[in-house]
Amino acid sequence: MEKSKIKKIFKSESISLSRFMHKCLYDKDLGFYQNNRIGSHFTTSPEISQTFGECIAIFLFRVSHDFGVSKFLELGPGNGTLMADIIRTISKISKKKFLFYLYEKSNFLKKIQSETLAKYNSKKTKILSIQNLRLKKKPYLFFCNEFFDALPLNQIEKKNDLLFEKRIKYTDGKFKWKEYLIENKNLNFLSNGDIWEYSPLTNLYIKKILNHIKKFGGGFLVIDYGPYVKKKISTIQAIYKSKKCDILDYPFFSDMTYHFDFSNLKKFSEDFNLQFHGPINQRKFLYFNGINERINILINQTQDNDVKKKLSMQFHRLTDPLGMGELFKFVFISKNDLNFPYFKKS
Numbered sequence: 001m002e003k004s005k006i007k008k009i010f011k012s013e014s015i016s017l018s019r020f021m022h023k024c025l026y027d028k029d030l031g032f033y034q035n036n037r038i039g040s041h042f043t044t045s046p047e048i049s050q051t052f053g054e055c056i057a058i059f060l061f062r063v064s065h066d067f068g069v070s071k072f073l074e075l076g077p078g079n080g081t082l083m084a085d086i087i088r089t090i091s092k093i094s095k096k097k098f099l100f101y102l103y104e105k106s107n108f109l110k111k112i113q114s115e116t117l118a119k120y121n122s123k124k125t126k127i128l129s130i131q132n133l134r135l136k137k138k139p140y141l142f143f144c145n146e147f148f149d150a151l152p153l154n155q156i157e158k159k160n161d162l163l164f165e166k167r168i169k170y171t172d173g174k175f176k177w178k179e180y181l182i183e184n185k186n187l188n189f190l191s192n193g194d195i196w197e198y199s200p201l202t203n204l205y206i207k208k209i210l211n212h213i214k215k216f217g218g219g220f221l222v223i224d225y226g227p228y229v230k231k232k233i234s235t236i237q238a239i240y241k242s243k244k245c246d247i248l249d250y251p252f253f254s255d256m257t258y259h260f261d262f263s264n265l266k267k268f269s270e271d272f273n274l275q276f277h278g279p280i281n282q283r284k285f286l287y288f289n290g291i292n293e294r295i296n297i298l299i300n301q302t303q304d305n306d307v308k309k310k311l312s313m314q315f316h317r318l319t320d321p322l323g324m325g326e327l328f329k330f331v332f333i334s335k336n337d338l339n340f341p342y343f344k345k346s
């Protein structure tokens with residue numbers, strides 16, 4: 001790592017946590033997502049098994065039919081694997097023409113996405129990359145997996161009835177936490193000892209998408225990591241070579257993530273007068289969208305016992321109630337009624 005470059009980035013007295021995350025993950029040269037494929041340090045559900053994307057495709061296709069929507073838009077598509085599985089599944093079950101949009105920040109991942117998806121681009125399935133989330137005045141089905149938990153966030157802690165912002169300082173070649181007293185804010189919902197995590201960029205995207213749904217219809221499937229009710233504690237962590245670590249341990253070389261706040265999403269959905277379905281856990285969503293049947297078909301298609309074993313392991317990894325099956329939650333927001341009994345309004 002070139003120290004002069006880091007010094008240049010962190011030349012001020014201290015920077016906010018969100019700026020630090022933004023630089024570490026998305027800096028044009030050094031950013032983690034400019035240099036790493038999804039799967040190199042941590043893995044995500046679409047990378048574990050094609051059945052994840054196939055189940056989502058079944059759900060989205062049924063909604064697109066019920067709501068009369070032909071545009072699908074993925075936020076933060078990573079390697080493009082989820083989109084590939086969705087396009088492949090939908091093209092098999094429908095002859096209709098659909099448009100598939102990708103919204104991605106990292107130039108490195110954009111290249112990988114176009115490699116993954118090249119073979120799916122046809123007259124029937126058009127794949128387009130969009131800039132600045134510029135949307136047409138038409139309904140879309142938006143969806144994302146682990147998009148929001150990768151967006152920069154800030155932390156404020158309440159101690160002795162005073163509020164402190166957690167910031168980062170770069171001194172003597174090392175990153176260190178610094179706390180700064182905040183004077184003109186009154187966050188009454190915090191008690192002493194609480195840490196409030198908030199992501200201005202997350203709120204911006206949520207507002208933009210929900211406003212679009214309110215005006216033009218469509219819906220938003222959000223899949224992310226966290227409990228039903230987020231605790232007021234620090235949930236931020238880094239993953240370096242598949243191991244959890246502190247975010248200051250390997251900046252630029254580790255992925256950073258935190259618990260998504262589903263109740264914040266619900267609050268926005270109420271503000272926009274939209275219907276909020278869920279959250280339900282990943283296990284439930286996948287079961288109701290046919291993961292059992294799909295995995296059995298794949299297992300029966302092969303004579304190779306190692307492949308059978310691998311498929312079965314992938315299935316357990318995605319649906320394990322002690323792991324990803326419970327940790328990941330699904331929410332669907334729409335203007336129209338959704339008639340899926342397992343995905344109730346809350």
Ligand SMILES: C[S@@+](CC[C@H](N)C(=O)[O-])C[C@H]1O[C@@H](n2cnc3c(N)ncnc32)[C@H](O)[C@@H]1O
Binds near residue numbers: 044082104109151
């Ligand atoms: C944790 S990865 C998840 C990748 C993929 N969805 C998956 O499940 O494998 C986060 C993704 O969001 C992208 N991303 C992060 N911030 C973004 C932003 N502001 N605009 C667009 N994409 C962004 C990252 O580059 C990456 O593709």
